[in-house]
Amino acid sequence: TRSTRSRRMMIESDRELSAIVQEIWDNDVNRLKPGKDYRISLQGKAGDSMGDNESNDRAGLPLFTFVDENIFKKETFLAFISLLDNYESDTGEPEIVTPEEVAENHRFLDAIIQTRAMKIAHKHLVEKQLSPQDDTEFKEQLYRIWFELYARKGSSRPDSSGFEHVFVGETRGGRTVIGFHNWIQLYIQEKLGHIDYKGYSVTANSPQPDENKHILALQFSWKNGIKPKGSIFIGVSPEFEFALYTLSFLTSPNERVKVQFSFYDVEIVCHHYNQKHIGTTFPVLLRYRNPQ
Structure with a gap:
């Protein structure tokens, strides 16, 4: 049947995608080493209910106990961090994009397309005829996917972008945090005192988190809003996430794709x-998983 065939195709493509992601992972030279370049403190499992009451807080201490900030001097980190303060977090507030911010977006894209991680992703996308081979045109495609503004639910004016939502985080109605899936932003906001880490999240279908692994589901509050459950990579470079997410988006938009790489399913x-x-x-x- 067609559904079996498409399912089989899906599994095939996941295998192919996994191989590319593994290659990107192996070439993520800017990735931090857990326990050496950074340390996190998982503490308790977050409560399921999400009130404001303090009894829900299963973590008295910050998530990050140490980050070697020298890493932030690397070009892609530097360019990434310069973008984090360019956004109005409340959805419904129109974004005003200044010429300086446009220039910063371009500087970030210029920096990441030079990295091995992004070059691997680009090569694969070109082979699949999903991206232009020319670097300038590829950058235009990335700009459109990540930085072009659109109106989020309930807003009539362009108030959001993929980059803002995923990497910076937004608030809806002042009370709910949406997006916000990046560890660098989490670390910086926690250091500024805007984040209160409430504990890790774990379900029957997910393994107990590990302080030495690079993926974590967690609960936190930001400014006055709450993120009941967020899931993030920790310690990876901006180019790794950008390459992985761009690949996922272009190869299977609006899907969930399963990939296997390193220790992770x-x-x-x-x-x-x-x-x-x-x-x-x-x-x-x-x-x-046990890496091969």
Whole structure:
């Protein structure tokens, strides 16, 4: 039947995608080493209910106990961090994009397309005829996917972008945090005192988190809003996430794709907005595996 065939095709493509992701992972030279370049403190399992009451807080201490900030001087990290303060977090507030911010977006894209991680992703996308081979045109495609503004649910004006949602985080109605799937932003906001880490999240279908692994589901509050459950990579470079999410978006938009690499079986959730932009994307850890 057709569904079996498409399912089989799906499994095939996952295998192919996994091989590319593994190659990107192996070439993520800027990735931090757990326990050496950074340390996190998982503490308790977060409560299921999400009130404001303190009894829900299963973590008295911050998530990050140490990060070697020298890493932030690397070009892609530097360019990435310069983008984090360019956004108005409340959805419904129109984004005003200044010429300086446009230049910063371009500087970030210039930096990441030079990395091995992004070059591997680009090569694969060109082979699949999903991206232009020319670097300038590829950058234009990335700009459209990640930085072009669109109106999120309930807003009439362009108030959001894929980059803002995924990497910076947004608030809805002031009370709910949406998006926010990046560890660098989490670390910086926690250091500024805007984040209160409430504990890790774990379900019957996910393994117990591990402080020395690179994926974590967690609960936290940001400013006045709450993120009941978020899932993030920890310690990876901006180019790794950018390469992985762009690949997932272009090869299977609005899908969940399962990939296997290193120690991880992961589902990458990737929703598009109008077929053109990333709505949201994040990793869901399914299990730890023994690397081959």
